Amino acid sequence: MEKAYDFGLVGLGVMGRNFILNVADNGFSAFGHDLDTEKVLALKEEGAVNPNTIIDASSDAATFIKALSKPRKVMLLVPAGKIVDAVIDGLLPLLDKEDIIIDGGNSFFTDTDRREAYLAEKGIHFFGSGVSGGAKGARLGPSIMPGGNREAYQHVKPIFEAVSAKYQGEPCVAYLGPKSAGNYVKMVHNGIEYGLMQLTSEIYDLLKKGGDFNNKELHQTYSSWNTGRLQSFLVEITSEIFKQKDEITDGDLVDKILDKAKQKGTGKWTSQNAMDLGIPVPSIDIAVSMREISALKEERVHADNLYSRPAITHMNKKELEKLAEEALYFAFIITYAQGLHQLADASKEYGYNLNIAEIAKIWRAGCIIRAGLLADITEAFNEDSQLPNLLLSPSFITKVQETVGSARKLVAYAATNGIPVPGLSNSLTYFDAYTSNRLPLNLIQAQRDHFGSHTYERVDKPGIFHTDW
Ligand code: 6PG
Numbered sequence: 001m002e003k004a005y006d007f008g009l010v011g012l013g014v015m016g017r018n019f020i021l022n023v024a025d026n027g028f029s030a031f032g033h034d035l036d037t038e039k040v041l042a043l044k045e046e047g048a049v050n051p052n053t054i055i056d057a058s059s060d061a062a063t064f065i066k067a068l069s070k071p072r073k074v075m076l077l078v079p080a081g082k083i084v085d086a087v088i089d090g091l092l093p094l095l096d097k098e099d100i101i102i103d104g105g106n107s108f109f110t111d112t113d114r115r116e117a118y119l120a121e122k123g124i125h126f127f128g129s130g131v132s133g134g135a136k137g138a139r140l141g142p143s144i145m146p147g148g149n150r151e152a153y154q155h156v157k158p159i160f161e162a163v164s165a166k167y168q169g170e171p172c173v174a175y176l177g178p179k180s181a182g183n184y185v186k187m188v189h190n191g192i193e194y195g196l197m198q199l200t201s202e203i204y205d206l207l208k209k210g211g212d213f214n215n216k217e218l219h220q221t222y223s224s225w226n227t228g229r230l231q232s233f234l235v236e237i238t239s240e241i242f243k244q245k246d247e248i249t250d251g252d253l254v255d256k257i258l259d260k261a262k263q264k265g266t267g268k269w270t271s272q273n274a275m276d277l278g279i280p281v282p283s284i285d286i287a288v289s290m291r292e293i294s295a296l297k298e299e300r301v302h303a304d305n306l307y308s309r310p311a312i313t314h315m316n317k318k319e320l321e322k323l324a325e326e327a328l329y330f331a332f333i334i335t336y337a338q339g340l341h342q343l344a345d346a347s348k349e350y351g352y353n354l355n356i357a358e359i360a361k362i363w364r365a366g367c368i369i370r371a372g373l374l375a376d377i378t379e380a381f382n383e384d385s386q387l388p389n390l391l392l393s394p395s396f397i398t399k400v401q402e403t404v405g406s407a408r409k410l411v412a413y414a415a416t417n418g419i420p421v422p423g424l425s426n427s428l429t430y431f432d433a434y435t436s437n438r439l440p441l442n443l444i445q446a447q448r449d450h451f452g453s454h455t456y457e458r459v460d461k462p463g464i465f466h467t468d469w
Helices: 014-025 037-049 061-066 082-094 109-120 134-140 150-163 181-211 215-225 233-241 266-277 282-294 297-306 317-350 356-362 373-383 394-401 404-416 422-434 441-452
Strands: 007-010 030-033 055-058 073-076 100-103 125-132 143-147
Touching (some): 007 014, 014 030, 014 055, 014 134, 030 037, 037 055, 082 100, 082 109, 109 125, 109 181, 125 134, 125 150, 143 356, 181 215, 181 282, 181 317, 215 317, 266 282, 282 297, 317 404, 356 373, 373 394, 404 422
Parallel strands (some): 007 030, 030 055, 100 125
16 A cells, blocks of 8 residues: 555645655655656655655646545645636545645636535535735644634644644634635735735834935844834844845845836735625725835836925934834724724624634744734734724733824824825824714715705714705
């Protein structure tokens, strides 16, 4: 009887190769599959380096499937979209009932629902599973966000828990819920990622323009912030980016990089779906829009020559750095709050039965938005699992109260000096609106009823009213 392998992986690109090596390093026998024979050979060679691992690969699908122990665990790490469906269709005739397919790509959640239902009719279990942390995460420990059939997950659990990142010894993976729960959580993870990245870029702009910080000083600032309450993967890599020298010319690489941001779309999906569900996530929305505005480079250069802007009044470096740290911490909290609110509401809408504390917990290590803050967030939702919004958590009131003033000062400073800080100002506006018991939208109700007879409610009595204005 030939050796039966514990785990199969389709797609031996950067993510796939690193993930399967991680699986093998953790004591599971692993078999890879890719139509590209060079990738197959590369994995066999790399797998042979460590005699303690059992790893093989083939470009032939039948050989691949036959090598796996049942119920088969077949993970796909292939680009999201039609390729996933093509790979599934290719494997389907070779699979048996109770086998498990896991899509580890950033697939759109309704695609996962469709695939899960299609395969369930054939007795095959399908999991959409976010995998966060990039190539390094895949190799050494990602945060993994699986969703699908709870019973079937028991066959995948030991492998995912072994390969995932660990936070204080706890695996950064958990069964999140049925159907596309995993893909949806990963999508919102990326929405928060966009928001946090936008904020770190705005603070960089403020320090540079408002405080004349050079790259060495920026490196030191973000590096010092990474030892405090802003400790996070994104702050850490930002400090490293300011230290990176350009290999082609003299100087620092960051200054040579074109300011046109691209996006594969997961942040946009977060924003679109939040709008569909009526959930306000303005800090994520504006992060997507800023990538779109940045792409209008030629127009921006032209427009810059058409309009004047105020001469920047410089701030004292130490004072600016302190304001920036507090403002960034404040806006980070607001951005997480918005994303987690979306998860809580979407969970009700789509029947995911998400546990927000559990999600914050598996984001504490391995994923792109990992941060010290997530330990506090986990605690807040452990204390109240039905918390509608992080801003209502007693443990966050002081954190926010103590730092919102700096956000106000920096937003005002930026506006006065013509420095765009849409993420920071949207976070502040969201906070001010969310914490207002009265907003001027009574006037909008009056306007709607005036021109469209759309009716309104009153503050002093129940019912629906209309006025002939
Ligand atoms: C992760 C990342 C990853 C994402 C890339 C590119 O969690 O490892 O979020 O999944 O796809 O970072 O994202 P954008 O091109 O959308 O910025």
